[in-house]
Amino acid sequence: MSEVEVADANLTTLPDHWLVYADAATVAQATVDLILERATQAIAERGAFHLVTAGGTTPMACYRLLADLTSSKADIEWAKWFIYMGDERCLPADDQERNSLNLDQAWLNLGQIPAQNIFFMPAELGARAAAAAYEKVLKEVSCFDVVMLGMGEDGHTASLFPGHDYPTGQKVVTEFNSPKMPPERVSLSFECLSNARFVMKLVTGAGKQPAVQQWLAGEPLPISQVVGQERTEVLLDFAALPQ
Template identity: 35%
Template sequence: MTVNVQRFSNDTDLVAYFNRKLRLQLEQAIDERGHAYLVVSGGRTPIPLFQLLAKQQLAWPRVTIVLADERWVPPSDASSNEKLVREHLLQDQAAAAKFVSLLSAADDPHDGEQEVSERLAQLPTFDAVILGMGEDGHTASLFPGADELQRGLTTDAAALAVTPKNAPLARMSMSKKRLLNSRQIYFHLSGAAKAAVLDHALAEQDVESMPVRAFLHQQQVPVEVLLASD
């Protein structure tokens, strides 16, 4: 399965294209099965997309939004992906959407792993999964060098706790298997540095050094990379 790489000269054009595509995809899912399921990622890159998508006229009560991964901090914490989604996506029209958290009351993500996995396992096939990519080649919270990486790539569980060796804070991440239970995977990337990482990731297949390759080189789900290279 060939990865479809769409290159844009600026973020504005990328976001406009992506917003239209997601809106149509969510509408189609609602028409086909009465509900749509969208997985998003944190970070600064998707904020303009979230803000535009939130204004779209959709049957938002029939849309469920989930995060691909989360830092194990309270949702009020500035580093929380849930806080980012609530402030930028679950607003305007999209305030009516359902949100599934990756957090639990457990103090440690390992203690909350089973509860979160069971919660995610109850969800059907996702309609779209939006992933980012770090300059180290990680995606979701599947980090190179992490003790949990192999488990994240092979487990049947929907989620797992991860403690990155070169990034702050323990995390909860969807597993590869749960993320691939989707109709479409997107990578939303911006900048020359990410373009160089993407080229490296596409050129080779070693997932230990760059876990993102586990998604770019798989044959199960269509992948579209949206890259603004300004």
């Protein structure tokens, strides 16, 4: 899936790793195409593919596309995929606002990826207990292959919010004062999210324009603080571009 033609001055000034597509559906398809390409490469080179997932509307569209591939019995080595969470809300495990429940219902419940390869955050235990448990899980991961990130209208990513201080030297951090409900959350840290060969940032919708403008102006938004080891890509639609 190729990005749209550069059609105006706004696009010509974007960094070269910013890929602009016509709409959110096209962003989702392009993201899935890149994920599949990198999964094939990772499995060929290292025998496994480690993917960090994100919550949000556009990532969910990606998971539905992956579910379609799972249902179609595409020639994909799902048993060698390992799935992690970028963040989670501290709610009961069956709450419809849980990222894990939405991810499971959209894709993972089809069963192609073995249950032992799926690592949800036990956020129902509370942020501190969940963070401690997930730190132990991540000790087994030397480097992620792909980290998916969405962005909120305030420029937050995962559950890392503007103006909030997070400790360094940890793979997992807690949040007790989220500006969005619920206030208590658990998130991979900036350092942990950056411990990935490829970082893919998905940004869609007109509501993201102010944050995109700040980002391009060099303001230190959380979304800008995660950088992949090999490549960082921003996949966005026309609607998200500042006018």
